């Protein structure tokens with residue numbers, strides 16, 4: 290399913306430059322970047338990064354918290370993830386089993402760009418429905434409905 294070649298893909302949002310280790314300029318871009326964590330390869334989509342055309346180095350700003358996003362994708366067993374700043378935040382207003390959390394966090398992360406801030410959502414999983422809403426970059430989980438007819 291993910292057979293894109295391992296080359297950063299720019300989506301055309303050039304911004305300010307920063308100096309690269311090779312003394313050329315690395316350009317600020319937003320796009321898909323293939324990364325590795327442990328033995329897994331994970332492509333992060335829609336992520337801001339700096340890329341040097343000269344030496345092909347890729348840099349991330351520390352505010353991007355790429356390590357947090359990467360770790361979460363790894364824990365969830367994803368080979369790709371949609372980058373949303375601060376997406377490590379899931380706020381639970383109810384008690385939930387760990388496996389259930391992981392299952393629908395995975396669904397939410399894959400579909401995160403379809404859920405606008407303030408928008409409500411429902412995730413169906415194993416005859417249960419988890420409902421919540423997105424608040425800025427957080428997902429607030431409000432309730433689980435056990436009876437789905």
Ligand SMILES: [Zn+2]
Pocket residue numbers: 309310311312313314341342343344345346
């Ligand atoms: Zn360079």
